Amino acid sequence: MLQFRLSAEPLSNPFKLHKPRHIVHTTSRNLTFLRKRPLTIPHSPDPTVWDNPIQEDGYSGYRSKDYYPAKPGEILGGRYQLITKLNWGTTSTVWMARDVRGYRWQPETVVALKIGNTNNIEIENERTLEGHIPQNDSTHQGRLFVRTAHETFVIESQEGRHLCLAYEPLRETFSHFRDRFVGGLVPPRLMKLYIRQLLIGLDYLHGVCRLVHTDLKADHIMMTFESATVLDDFLMLQLEEPMAYKFDSEGRPVYSPHNNFGGLRKGKNCFLCLPKIVDFGSAIKLNPDAQCIWPIQPHAYRAPEVILGCGWNTGADIWNLGVLLKNLLQEAQLFTQVYDAQGRYDAKSHLAEMIALLGPPPPKMLARARERSGETWGPKARMAGGNGRLCDTIQDLFDGPFFDENGKFMYPDLTPKRSLANSLPLLNDEDRDAFLSLAKRMLVWDPAEREQRLPS
Numbered sequence: 001m002l003q004f005r006l007s008a009e010p011l012s013n014p015f016k017l018h019k020p021r022h023i024v025h026t027t028s029r030n031l032t033f034l035r036k037r038p039l040t041i042p043h044s045p046d047p048t049v050w051d052n053p054i055q056e057d058g059y060s061g062y063r064s065k066d067y068y069p070a071k072p073g074e075i076l077g078g079r080y081q082l083i084t085k086l087n088w089g090t091t092s093t094v095w096m097a098r099d100v101r102g103y104r105w106q107p108e109t110v111v112a113l114k115i116g117n118t119n120n121i122e123i124e125n126e127r128t129l130e131g132h133i134p135q136n137d138s139t140h141q142g143r144l145f146v147r148t149a150h151e152t153f154v155i156e157s158q159e160g161r162h163l164c165l166a167y168e169p170l171r172e173t174f175s176h177f178r179d180r181f182v183g184g185l186v187p188p189r190l191m192k193l194y195i196r197q198l199l200i201g202l203d204y205l206h207g208v209c210r211l212v213h214t215d216l217k218a219d220h221i222m223m224t225f226e227s228a229t230v231l232d233d234f235l236m237l238q239l240e241e242p243m244a245y246k247f248d249s250e251g252r253p254v255y256s257p258h259n260n261f262g263g264l265r266k267g268k269n270c271f272l273c274l275p276k277i278v279d280f281g282s283a284i285k286l287n288p289d290a291q292c293i294w295p296i297q298p299h300a301y302r303a304p305e306v307i308l309g310c311g312w313n314t315g316a317d318i319w320n321l322g323v324l325l326k327n328l329l330q331e332a333q334l335f336t337q338v339y340d341a342q343g344r345y346d347a348k349s350h351l352a353e354m355i356a357l358l359g360p361p362p363p364k365m366l367a368r369a370r371e372r373s374g375e376t377w378g379p380k381a382r383m384a385g386g387n388g389r390l391c392d393t394i395q396d397l398f399d400g401p402f403f404d405e406n407g408k409f410m411y412p413d414l415t416p417k418r419s420l421a422n423s424l425p426l427l428n429d430e431d432r433d434a435f436l437s438l439a440k441r442m443l444v445w446d447p448a449e450r451e452q453r454l455p456s
Contacts, residue, residue: 088257113164198221
């Protein structure tokens with residue numbers, strides 16, 4: 001039976017299972033027969049008859065020729081043999097792949113291989129930004145909670161070049177991990193630990209790497225395996241069961257992903273699962289004193305300094321995590337009125353909800369917003385507002401201003417009767433008070449006053 005291992009040793013493990021040996025070959029005999037050989041990956045001879053689309057095939061912006069036509073068993077770049085498709089995105093697909101380099105007696109290694117779409121700028125940007133994060137950094141424990149590619153290479157198809165990024169394989173996104181628990185509720189004791197670890201990871205990104213992630217959400221936090229046997233068993237199953245597939249409108253096969261690693265193993269401590277911040281495609285490298293005004297972040301997680309245009313930096317990520325706290329706890333959004341009746345982002349309604357939960361913003365913050373209200377972010381970064389018009393100022397984009405010259409909110413009728421204290425209804429009083437205290441440290445109007453590291 002093959003024994004697989006992850007692509008990289010855990011950064012917290014100072015020991016290696018195999019001591020490196022230096023072998024000098026004194027013979028000219030061809031030793032290629034000792035090299036690792038490709039595995040036989042099962043493949044169904046006939047497509048599955050499905051009326052419904054498979055993931056990317058059902059995406060309205062799907063362009064078949066943008067994606068690399070990957071097939072199970074294929075070897076890419078002379079390095080990795082594709083075993084099973086794990087997932088897809090609008091700019092890539094992700095496959096579990098086996099490293100075919102090395103000799104038979106060496107440990108088997110697998111990676112999560114992201115195969116970018118043809119000539120895609122976003123994945124190129126992701127590679128560039130991840131280059132600012134050291135592969136190994138023993139000086140800061142936050143490196144343990146960040147995942148980046150440890151190898152990149154380019155392959156070609158008839159449509160062009162595809163950038164490939166090899167990552168440590170992880171169990172699943174936090175969205176799926178949360179569902180492993182009764183009622184979809186992660187035990188509060190575990191959740192406190194995960195939030196602390198994520199803050200340590202952000203402290204590393206902000207303080208050491210000078211990066212702002214800008215796109216934190218449950219799908220961009222992934223969990224490690226509680227045991228190596230989970231991955232071993234999953235991979236052995238893939239060598240027995242072929243993936244279902246269908247042909248898209250261009251006649252290309254589209255495979256149904258295999259990404260269910262099953263329930264958490266009994267007898268294994270869930271504290272062994274670590275959260276890792278992933279997906280740096282939207283990250284931005286900044287100087288610590290920069291105060292940017294162009295818009296960032298998913299709508300529901302957008303920080304107030306971004307909406308008001310008074311200057312944002314790393315504190316925007318802390319707000320983002322504070323808002324995400326409720327979603328991580330119980331699959332619910334903290335802010336529920338960020339869209340209008342037509343489904344468009346409504347900044348004034350979003351601010352009204354912030355005022356309900358946190359009280360009014362400080363006058364100094366509104367003063368900074370007024371001072372910078374005429375600043376533009378340049379013609380290259382112009383974007384369409386809710387009315388379809390191209391905008392290059394925050395006020396135009398979000399239909400401001402929102403406060404009059406005296407600092408009074410101009411849309412008081414939008415303010416709901418809610419409080420932060422009653423936003424965590426599924427927790428008992430003791431746990432609610434603990435998480436309320438945690439949220440109040442991160443959900444502060446002024447980014448300079450947000451707590452970026454929790455006390456021990």
